[in-house]
């Protein structure tokens with residue numbers, strides 16, 4: 001006989017706790033359960049193996065079972081619970097030996113590590129059970145087949161009549177003779193037709209037919225062509241109505257071999273399994289009119305339970321007029337839970353293997369025994385997993401417990417950051433997993449991983465708190481079905497170990513600096529100033545410098561920058577602030593830093609010798625709406641030449657833009673202011689006064705002014721008021737004595753041509769006037785004796801050689817003639833008393849700087865003897881006075897040799 005599929009079971013990795021394996025005998029154990037033999041295989045022996053089952057017949061031939069043969073021949077293989085495999089054989093199974101009321105079944109189990117069953121180990125088990133007495137009709141509803149056996153007997157009256165000869169049989173029914181079996185044919189009653197099959201054809205169609213000494217047997221797998229679904233009391237039955245013809249002695253007899261088994265009838269309400277079985281099924285009771293219940297019994301796993309046992313397990317068996325109902329609380333003793341997966345979700349189902357035995361007597365059939373085995377599996381129930389975070393902050397270990405699971409679940413893989421690793425491999429990634437078993441047949445898994453593991457995400461939360469996130473997906477397998485499911489775990493632990501960045505701020509003359517030391521939370525924080533992200537790319541545009549060496553971030557911003565805030569302008573300085581925010585782009589966690597410094601206001605102003613003033617006004621924080629491009633000078637037509645968001649720079653000459661000028665005895669002061677008017681408002685909201693001070697002396701006092709808002713004034717910008725006294729070679733004043741030509745040698749009758757000039761500022765509105773000029777023997781202006789040349793701008797009247805003034809005209813060298821004065825002096829002037837010759841002379845002039853235009857605040861100079869307008873009205877106001885000196889001039893009485901000159905020179909040096 002050709003056998004199809006080998007019935008194989010892969011039993012993998014089932015965990016068998018000690019309580020279950022303890023004291024268990026051998027790999028296979030058997031149990032007689034009325035008309036069944038049960039052989040239980042210990043998983044401990046058959047773990048991780050492929051199994052095949054064979055039934056061994058009386059001649060010792062092993063018939064390997066597949067599912068079809070098993071259901072045709074009365075065998076069932078099932079998982080009785082998650083750690084046992086159960087083999088059941090009907091008393092009337094094909095290969096059993098039946099002697100009197102004892103049946104013997106022998107099975108052979110092959111176990112191999114590979115599906116092709118190579119190198120299989122072979123285990124034989126034989127067992128005999130007593131079963132009896134047999135009822136007239138026995139109906140069996142197994143999980144994979146229906147079975148009916150009916151006593152074959154010939155009524156006594158009929159026996160007496162039988163006299164025919166065997167030969168007549170052969171002639172009449174050759175098919176019956178040729179068939180080995182005593183069954184001849186079977187007729188199925190279907191609603192539309194009756195179908196007769198010979199034994200061999202019925203066998204081929206999957207039916208199990210045979211006779212024993214006393215009984216006719218029909219076994220029908222569910223879902224054969226001749227099964228019908230019929231309803232009884234609302235419950236669906238799978239039913240086959242058939243008549244079996246067999247020969248008995250010399251007669252052909254027919255027996256009704258109808259069988260019906262319920263295929264539903266199980267309800268789940270209020271945590272209760274309710275199994276309802278109608279008592280009298282039409283298909284089984286055709287022709288009967290009176291019924292009598294003989295026995296209703298029920299049990300679990302083919303063990304009958306007493307009334308007391310049922311009560312203690314809270315089972316309820318009720319036998320009503322036409323139905324038997326069995327109620328079992330979900331979770332009750334006798335069943336077990338198994339893990340199940342539904343749409344990827346993990347849950348459980350409760351399984352219980354109930355059975356019911358109903359015996360009744362009716363007036364047609366006599367005693368019928370109906371045994372129904374019902375494997376019940378409750379609907380999927382989602383299990384809420386509990387994730388407990390017991391992380392040990394001091395040991396810096398994340399300790400997460402996930403549970404609870406049934407024992408049929410095993411953790412196999414962990415997926416971290418998209419990478420899946422097995423449990424042993426996970427250890428190398430820092431993930432240790434442990435199983436915790438609980439007394440109630442459940443367990444949990446514990447994951448240990450260091451806070452510092454690379455895959456633990458660290459994030460700054462607030463204050464000094466960082467969160468550590470464990471994000472792992474656990475993958476489980478369920479035994480023995482090999483279904484899988486996964487459980488994502490995300491747990492957060494808050495740890496007070498955040499170190500925020502800290503900063504040191506300082507300034508130098510030109511810039512503000514922040515040096516930030518990174519903490520442990522800000523590696524990806526970005527620097528912002530007024531909402532503007534500082535990037536190396538923008539550094540050039542905004543003229544800041546930014547560098548980060550991994551541990552430190554250094555930022556420098558120049559004093560004049562749109563990135564700064566100008567808090568106030570004061571004579572003491574301009575208060576500029578750098579407000580920097582380090583910010584996490586995602587969490588927006590941030591920390592602010594600032595540095596403020598006072599810069600000298602002179603940073604804002606430059607006064608050039610050529611009279612150009614450059615002033616930069618800065619926008620103050622409190623004038624947020626100020627538009628720097630609308631800043632103006634006193635003369636509102638003077639607009640900034642360069643504007644940024646925070647600054648406006650003006651460049652103009654002291655001669656323009658409404659610049660006011662003031663004099664005193666040592667300096668000229670130019671004043672102006674940067675002003676801002678709000679539209680429609682005539683009084684300025686911003687006024688920055690500034691001053692350019694050109695002084696004659698190099699040492700200058702610093703003057704501070706304070707004004708109330710909105711006026712700000714700053715320390716003046718300084719320039720110098722430069723004067724010179726130069727000696728020329730002739731009256732044309734085109735050739736002057738160069739520095740290297742000093743000391744200049746002159747003879748007594750020779751003339752000296754002097755020119756006094758105001759070198760700067762180049763303000764055409766200024767005029768230089770001479771006051772006194774005099775000669776001394778030494779460089780010092782104050783040394784004695786002194787020879788007066790000019791007094792109050794006029795020649796020395798005592799001097800017989802009058803000083804001659806020369807007019808100064810415009811030329812390429814002379815842009816402002818009013819800035820120059822020229823005069824000539826003869827050397828006779830310096831003969832003291834007799835003919836005493838002064839060997840070396842220095843010339844000095846004091847000058848006064850005047851205004852060429854009368855201004856109300858101006859004063860008027862006296863200009864008496866030198867060319868120019870004569871102003872006789874004397875001002876009492878101070879006026880800038882300065883002094884200029886010439887280099888040395890050597891006086892010679894007569895022409896001498898060069899050598900002599902040198903000697904004299906040396907002698908004079910010695911004398912001094």
Ligand SMILES: *[C@@H]1O[C@H](CO)[C@@H](O)[C@H](O)[C@H]1NC(C)=O
Nearest residue numbers: 094096097181203209210211
């Ligand atoms: C019927 O049973 C007899 C005895 O047990 C056996 O020898 C025979 O093979 C069986 N026939 C079938 C078709 O199973």
Ligand SMILES: *[C@@H]1O[C@H](CO)[C@@H](O)[C@H](O)[C@H]1NC(C)=O
Nearest residue numbers: 390392397399400401446448
């Ligand atoms: C992890 O937590 C469990 C449960 O609280 C505890 O039994 C175990 O000792 C902890 N492990 C560590 C390393 O802290």
Ligand SMILES: *[C@@H]1O[C@H](CO)[C@@H](O)[C@H](O)[C@H]1NC(C)=O
Nearest residue numbers: 412413420421475476477484
């Ligand atoms: C575990 O991982 C292995 C290899 O990465 C994979 O073959 C297997 O299917 C995974 N098992 C489960 C239950 O996810």
Ligand SMILES: *[C@@H]1O[C@H](CO)[C@@H](O)[C@H](O)[C@H]1NC(C)=O
Nearest residue numbers: 416417418457469471472490
């Ligand atoms: C956890 O990791 C997965 C895969 O890497 C990712 O898609 C998911 O967003 C992460 N969850 C959290 C809360 O970080």
Ligand SMILES: *[C@@H]1O[C@H](CO)[C@@H](O)[C@H](O)[C@H]1NC(C)=O
Nearest residue numbers: 515548549550551552553554
């Ligand atoms: C970064 O710069 C700071 C100071 O500017 C210095 O102290 C530190 O050592 C530098 N770190 C590295 C890694 O170069």
Ligand SMILES: *[C@@H]1O[C@H](CO)[C@@H](O)[C@H](O)[C@H]1NC(C)=O
Nearest residue numbers: 607608609610611612613653
């Ligand atoms: C005056 O001097 C400054 C500085 O040297 C220069 O920038 C400016 O252009 C000069 N102005 C004039 C009008 O020459």
Ligand SMILES: *[C@@H]1O[C@H](CO)[C@@H](O)[C@H](O)[C@H]1NC(C)=O
Nearest residue numbers: 664665666667669693701703
């Ligand atoms: C002249 O004015 C300047 C600036 O205002 C001041 O510093 C200086 O002291 C004044 N000199 C005299 C002699 O008043």
Ligand SMILES: *[C@@H]1O[C@H](CO)[C@@H](O)[C@H](O)[C@H]1NC(C)=O
Nearest residue numbers: 747748749750893894895896
């Ligand atoms: C002095 O001598 C030089 C040449 O030695 C001559 O050129 C010059 O005119 C003389 N001066 C006088 C005043 O004699």
